[in-house]
């Protein structure tokens with residue numbers, strides 16, 4: 001079956017199926033690898049895909065021409081839609097809007113209420129959890145909960161694994177307590193730190209990492225130690241985690257949640273443009289790593305897209321916010337390239353809910369709860 005008929009077939013399936021897939025024996029995955037890069041923390045088109053003004057020249061001038069460039073991806077103007085980071089990320093992962101609820105009343109943490117791409121993928125194919133990865137920043141613990149969702153969908157058995165400093169600290173504290181080499185008072189402090197890390201998940205459920213991910217952290221600890229002072233910080237840390245993950249864990253699906261352009265909330269525009277340039281450098285490293293590795297070369301689709309836009313009002317007291325439902329906060333973009341992806345510019349508007357079903361079609365499964373449909377014209 002060619003890709004187009006698969007896509008149409010999967011849409012038919014979506015209409016016909018009221019319940020999740022029947023239990024099937026899972027085939028081994030033989031499709032393309034997918035690296036989904038959230039160009040995140042909310043960015044505007046002006047500083048990213050504008051040909052002359054971009055702070056991400058590698059993205060705009062080298063990557064966009066390699067595949068399908070969608071300059072007009074939009075977050076729908078539905079009642080209740082918030083143009084923000086967790087929300088936009090869950091739109092990308094579920095192919096729906098408002099597919100989340102607050103994890104607890106006291107915090108603004110969200111958990112998905114519909115299946116995520118991680119769950120669809122691991123439900124459809126026999127892929128171990130360490131090959132379905134989410135790489136996350138340190139100061140957004142709310143995004144620790146996107147690896148599996150609530151309710152009666154696929155859930156924890158089909159989660160991805162998470163690579164983040166939060167997860168590293170869980171590993172490191174467990175090792176330090178097991179080794180018992182430190183003085184008693186330090187060990188007491190580490191036990192308290194570990195308790196706080198564990199209770200960060202209000203669901204009371206922090207699944208243990210697989211042996212492969214534990215080995216990943218053992219190597220990380222050897223290289224960067226216990227202090228947290230040697231490893232890269234901010235979005236450079238996410239690039240480091242992702243590059244090492246590609247080399248060591250060989251994920252079939254990897255999502256990288258870049259975030260640092262969001263520091264512009266505090267009012268300094270140069271933090272924002274510098275953060276965009278740092279993500280662009282990260283893209284260079286990840287694409288170079290994929291192009292140099294036989295496991296990824298010619299077998300990997302990159303999908304690069306922001307979580308949300310930002311305001312464009314130059315008169316605002318603090319410009320570049322994104323919570324006020326302005327038009328440009330709804331305006332994003334996407335770049336897709338790799339085997340099976342067409343080359344060209346899609347010059348009509350595309351909805352953000354199309355990203356998940358497009359990735360699903362590329363990987364050969366149906367995101368049957370997605371509201372959007374796979375992007376016409378993105379495939380060869």
Ligand SMILES: [Zn+2]
Nearest residue numbers: 041042262265
């Ligand atoms: Zn923000």
